[in-house]
Amino acid sequence: MAEPKENPLMEKIVSLCKRRGFIFQSSEIYGGINGFWDYGPLGAELKRNVKELWWRGMTQQREDVVGLEASIIMHPKIWEASGHTSTFSDPMVDCLGCKRRFRADQIEPRSGLVFQYQGAADESSGKFCKEYFSALVQTGKPPESAHKLANQFYQSRGMVSPKLADISPPEKVENTARYCNECGGLLTPPKQFNLMFKTYVGPVEDPDSVAYLRPETAQAIFAQFKTVFEVSRQKTPFGICQIGKAFRNEINPRNFTFRSREFEQMELEFFIRPDEAIDAISGRVATAAEIGNRKSEIGNSDWGWEAWHKYWVEERIRWYESIGLPRASLEEYWQKKDELAHYARATVDILYKFPFGTQELEGIAARGDFDLSQHQRFSGKPMSVFDDELKAAWVKLDEAKKKELGQRYHDARQNYLTQTGVPAEEAARQAREDAAGLARGNYIPHVIEPSAGVDRLILALICHAYSEDQAPDEKGKLETRVVMRFHPRVAPIKAAVFPLLKNRPELVQKAKQVRELLRPHMTVFYDETGAIGRRYRRQDEAGTPFGVTIDFDTLGEKGPELKDTVTVRDRDSMKQERVRIDVLLALLLEKIR
């Protein structure tokens, strides 16, 4: 929580989130718990809207994606197959002086004098041993702190500290990361610390009952791929999407909700034919460059992974635009070859320009057939699909083409197998078998994975919506107005309904009628307390796009032509227009959809 305070804009945003009920610290009355956040009434609605738009966009509005909702705790073998058990970890160091633990890559190099100590066991104890300790004193600081630390170190071990006179002169050291940034004590060598939260399932805490909170939602999709594929009567290309919580025991949660320990993901795994199958069926494979302006049309049969990857990058950016993050607020970052995971063919990060820096909202990775292959190996269950179009096309290929495609597929499979540690002979046999399978119409689908973080997207929407302008107060004096310019699609409250005065029953009654008219179709907030200007301001801060006011004109007090009309105030322009109540619902629905 240090960073937002160092950034005046983030400080304002964090404060508004708390004041207006977007986001609170979890367990605040107990002092909070680092890396966990709660969404208040407005935040919960905002988040629901965003998730609903993503889900409906993926499933209802497409033919080729279905949904899944898997459990957070899964069989631990899944994390062996995915690699999380062995590699999802951060290097950690412990300070031998103050006992604090740090991420090794977050130790800032320091320069100064290093004192070396050599303590020994108290000889009267009958033991004989020595132990070394050292501490860094930054340039210009007195050395006593180091001696004190060494004393503590030996005392805590029941050893005798060296006498001051016996300490060798310090050594000058430049930019070392071997010492604690807090106390200067020696750090242990880095040790890997797994970021998965561990628990035990069942009554006995033993190694057989260890399970993990999922660190990502993706693996459940891979593990259930075959079952979902079969029940949904789909063919490649087709996708499975999921929204759900994931957990990472981050050493250093930071930037408000951006990097937290509990978060939500929206992930799609889009399964496609391998390029060799595309080539066999279509006689060619379209490249990303080729699809050019067609990129957000649905793929043709000649689309290989490059085209599909580009399609999804574009598709996701358009989605962000549709919920109010313009293209100019985003950045597309194509990972460089040496940044890619060994199995990834390409990864694009979609970044948003947060007040604390430009950071990732979503990664869109072309992951080949790595994931399904891993689960096939670890579970012993086949992950391949049968593709009758491929089978029919294959027999019509000439021998040279068969050989070329078979060889390419064989090499890719062999490469995967040997890279993941399968012995050479077994890998060669399996790759030959896989290539023969391809000729019969069987393959393990490849995958394009658009993976977005819900909480960081909510934070981006909040940051983007936050703005200040000048507006006149009741007395016409200009004052600063805080307004959350959410896109009406995601705004937590769509319309606020105000009777001009609360002590006029006709106004109140009419306003309540308008509320009832709108309520079945959208979130409505009814407010009758305070001056109308203050009520507008409160809704500006909540990001409510439309304010509907029932006044004396509505009652027909100024003549029949304005009877049963209301004013609709636009949050952003603050302009008001008069609208007939009987067209109000249709007008608002059109704007919020």
Next chain:
Amino acid sequence: MAEPKENPLMEKIVSLCKRRGFIFQSSEIYGGINGFWDYGPLGAELKRNVKELWWRGMTQQREDVVGLEASIIMHPKIWEASGHTSTFSDPMVDCLGCKRRFRADQIEPRSGLVFQYQGAADESSGKFCKEYFSALVQTGKPPESAHKLANQFYQSRGMVSPKLADISPPEKVENTARYCNECGGLLTPPKQFNLMFKTYVGPVEDPDSVAYLRPETAQAIFAQFKTVFEVSRQKTPFGICQIGKAFRNEINPRNFTFRSREFEQMELEFFIRPDEAIDAISGRVATAAEIGNRKSEIGNSDWGWEAWHKYWVEERIRWYESIGLPRASLEEYWQKKDELAHYARATVDILYKFPFGTQELEGIAARGDFDLSQHQRFSGKPMSVFDDELKAAWVKLDEAKKKELGQRYHDARQNYLTQTGVPAEEAARQAREDAAGLARGNYIPHVIEPSAGVDRLILALICHAYSEDQAPDEKGKLETRVVMRFHPRVAPIKAAVFPLLKNRPELVQKAKQVRELLRPHMTVFYDETGAIGRRYRRQDEAGTPFGVTIDFDTLGEKGPELKDTVTVRDRDSMKQERVRIDVLLALLLEKIR
């Protein structure tokens, strides 16, 4: 998973759930993980619809409830305040023979012969000790198994087993639950086993970093009560609702998804004035009986906890009716005085008649001010609210009334404080202070808690929807039809669109137009493969309420009067009616809302 197989109807339901993609076992390719389930494409949609209807019903359609979405991992002190750390546990016994662990209350009493053994340390080891063991041999079984067990027991301890000749004659025992149901070995005395899943937050696994996966969503609402109350500018009575996952390390998950280890809850905490405040303001407190037929109107100012409790029981039952569980399928169970938790004033369980028994869907508890009081005590943060109406009313009371209400409130507070272990003197002082606070308009709100399980509701909807009837196949022969009679509101797919034949481009094109017409407004499934009768059957199993068929009449081939009409088939009656495409959307929307 044993039980459903013993129940033919449940067996069919479980099988349909898997076959059609409602519910799968989690991590199935790895042999599954007991107590965890995944929702497939249809199940995920069904669950989303139910949650959305609950949420919108609670928030959007009411003035007096707001939403919250809190983290699953919270500060561990929350579970001390709620009592879960100390009392949320099951009594467990370990078998000294086969080492298995059981819930003590699930040991079936058995009768038979008990052999007593006395083994000793090998004297050559220089140690001297004895240890007793015993085992039950069920009536009619040979005694060798018991002797073998005793041998194993002593061997595993490096002890010498007694000689056969030294074993005393067995003792006859009736209905004892002290021996293992699996092997007959002696069980340890029951030990409490906490049902919360434990994990560690941060890099160090020590007692300070222990945290739990929440076993219920309710406590987050209590912990954030004051913050939400303040930001939402509400007054009592008002509620906070939440939907989210919770986790319980059940010893014996069972009945398909009914009792699982990971599940979802929909909980409302509805905060009301204490009866003494109601009395002070309204001069009386309406009883539950009194509200009678008014019970689902929104409360009057004279509603005390009894009236509100009854209101919510009725409100919740009406909600179940609205999503397709008729009142006759439910049971209202009013817990008896001796079944109530010590703080609960009344609890009503809403039960559903599952094929495996009548079981709880939801509990509606009147919990007094217990929860907020606990969090006030444990956090040191005030949980009381100021009520200006109460303050204004109080000063107008006569002295006798003030004394009477103050005394009643004082006694209730003192009772809570002493029952939760506050020393008598401190409790007396605090209760006097609380009573004085009431006179100034301050109190800790009381709460009514309707708490529903999402997964068991989904299971109830699936069980209720499942039905078989007779329908003619293509050749007119009657065959068994499986049909899921979901209420259209919750049905995963609202409408299926079929071109009569897939090899007639005009039909396919028109059908796709109809699909595009409906898709922005509802989930639509387009299917062109197979005979139309088979396509209907597939949708019957998915529970799709409406089948829209585009045939030659649609194209106008049988004359202009039927052009641009489609048939709409009703899933339940299988009746078809012709509908003009231009009114189709409105017709369907009306039925699914």
